[in-house]
Amino acid sequence: MSYDESLSSDQELERFMNGLIRRNPGEEDFHQAVHEVAATIIPYIHDKPHYRIPHILERMTEPDRIVTFRVCWEDDEGNVRVNRGYRVQCNNAIGPYKGGLRFHPDVTLSTLKFLAFEQTFKNSLTGLPMGGGKGGSDFNSKGKSDREVMRFCQAFMTQLSRHIGQNTDVPAGDIGVGAREIGYLFGQHKRLTNEFTGVLTGKGLSYGGSLVRMEATGYGAVYFLEDMLKEKGTTLEGKTAVISGSGNVATFAAKKLMALGAKVVTLSDSSGYIYDPDGLTEEKLNYILELKNVRRGRISEYAKEYGVKFVEGKAPWEVPCDVALPCATQNELNKEDAEALVKNGCIAVSEGANMPTEEAGVAVFLAAGVAFAPSKAANAGGVAMSGLEMSQNSARISWAEVDLNKQLRDIMGKIHDTCVLYGREGDHINYVKGANIGGFIKVADAMLAYGVL
Numbered sequence: 001m002s003y004d005e006s007l008s009s010d011q012e013l014e015r016f017m018n019g020l021i022r023r024n025p026g027e028e029d030f031h032q033a034v035h036e037v038a039a040t041i042i043p044y045i046h047d048k049p050h051y052r053i054p055h056i057l058e059r060m061t062e063p064d065r066i067v068t069f070r071v072c073w074e075d076d077e078g079n080v081r082v083n084r085g086y087r088v089q090c091n092n093a094i095g096p097y098k099g100g101l102r103f104h105p106d107v108t109l110s111t112l113k114f115l116a117f118e119q120t121f122k123n124s125l126t127g128l129p130m131g132g133g134k135g136g137s138d139f140n141s142k143g144k145s146d147r148e149v150m151r152f153c154q155a156f157m158t159q160l161s162r163h164i165g166q167n168t169d170v171p172a173g174d175i176g177v178g179a180r181e182i183g184y185l186f187g188q189h190k191r192l193t194n195e196f197t198g199v200l201t202g203k204g205l206s207y208g209g210s211l212v213r214m215e216a217t218g219y220g221a222v223y224f225l226e227d228m229l230k231e232k233g234t235t236l237e238g239k240t241a242v243i244s245g246s247g248n249v250a251t252f253a254a255k256k257l258m259a260l261g262a263k264v265v266t267l268s269d270s271s272g273y274i275y276d277p278d279g280l281t282e283e284k285l286n287y288i289l290e291l292k293n294v295r296r297g298r299i300s301e302y303a304k305e306y307g308v309k310f311v312e313g314k315a316p317w318e319v320p321c322d323v324a325l326p327c328a329t330q331n332e333l334n335k336e337d338a339e340a341l342v343k344n345g346c347i348a349v350s351e352g353a354n355m356p357t358e359e360a361g362v363a364v365f366l367a368a369g370v371a372f373a374p375s376k377a378a379n380a381g382g383v384a385m386s387g388l389e390m391s392q393n394s395a396r397i398s399w400a401e402v403d404l405n406k407q408l409r410d411i412m413g414k415i416h417d418t419c420v421l422y423g424r425e426g427d428h429i430n431y432v433k434g435a436n437i438g439g440f441i442k443v444a445d446a447m448l449a450y451g452v453l
């Protein structure tokens with residue numbers, strides 16, 4: 001591939017994407033995540049030959065390393081079960097690979113490549129020394145007993161442990177991997193290596209975890225939203241918020257929104273959404289936490305408990321709101337959903353999940369002047385707190401909740417500043433462009449410093 005100076009940015013983007021699609025056939029989530037980045041980075045580096053000539057973007061889109069492995073375990077009836085495990089080590093130019101593990105039946109290599117690529121930019125934006133990685137399995141924990149989950153996690157870690165380490169690659173949780181799974185994974189790693197190190201983050205508080213880690217992604221997404229509204233000259237006070245999801249990110253985003261004076265009227269899971277026009281309260285939120293984390297039940301039970309509407313099989317984007325936080329999963333908000341939100345008066349969107357908005361939906365928000373925070377900026381609070389957990393583990397100390405909260409608030413504020421710096425277009429901020437360029441520069445400069453690697 002030679003460098004062709006005569007191409008326009010659009011031609012360069014087309015050439016670049018054609019090559020990427022040819023090299024990674026059928027990996028649509030990965031194509032989407034890369035396209036969103038390339039569409040802003042290619043014009044940015046058009047007049048910067050020091051990035052263009054050494055093909056930095058091409059190198060960033062080719063993961064450093066991918067491992068896949070068989071995970072074999074026994075269920076409670078003694079049947080032998082087989083799953084596939086993965087770790088995508090995307091880029092370690094600025095620090096050890098860092099990123100979660102996702103256990104979900106829909107997980108494919110494409111999912112994890114897109115997540116690892118996004119993670120590289122997100123981690124760079126935090127300002128902390130972390131590279132990008134992601135891993136997981138097509139294991140479905142729904143309907144499995146605790147013992148089955150434990151046996152799966154132990155079998156998974158037996159393979160993964162060859163590839164990770166506190167200075168090499170530090171996994172954490174993601175969809176389907178919460179406190180319970182991290183406990184089993186960390187225990188197995190400790191058993192295999194006879195070492196107690198910060199090789200995973202999101203750990204329990206009694207074995208090296210950090211305060212505020214559980215809350216950090218949701219809180220961070222709300223802090224970012226708060227900063228976007230401030231930029232628009234308003235606050236969260238009295239605003240109506242629509243949230244999708246009911247996991248860690250969604251519930252702690254709801255909690256922080258409530259604390260800042262907003263009214264949260266929806267939550268959802270894969271079966272549908274609940275609409276509570278009076279808004280969540282602390283008591284209702286505690287009910288959800290117990291329902292989802294202890295009983296592992298369905299969100300429809302909330303509707304029965306509090307006598308509110310449950311809308312089956314749909315996402316909550318048809319509900320009128322001022323601000324929206326997609327906190328469930330990728331591509332859960334399409335063009336029509338975005339149009340409905342704009343029509344109903346939504347002024348800001350903060351992505352708690354990774355890439356929840358389809359590219360056509362993002363275009364609708366940008367054209368309508370909605371303040372739109374892409375996930376790599378908005379949900380970086382989780383991995384930022386993981387970075388602080390790594391620091392505490394290395395120093396063998398624990399920081400106080402108030403200090404960690406302050407650090408989280410500062411980091412989200414700085415990410416917002418970075419997005420404003422690189423994303424300003426007249427009196428509007430293009431946060432997609434700002435986050436992509438802001439995340440790119442640090443990684444690209446480190447890669448350049450290393451020469452041809």
Ligand code: GLU
Pocket residue numbers: 098099100101170171172173174175201354379380382383384386
């Ligand atoms: N899975 C989370 C994310 O998407 C957290 C990763 C981590 O803490 O390493 O950023």
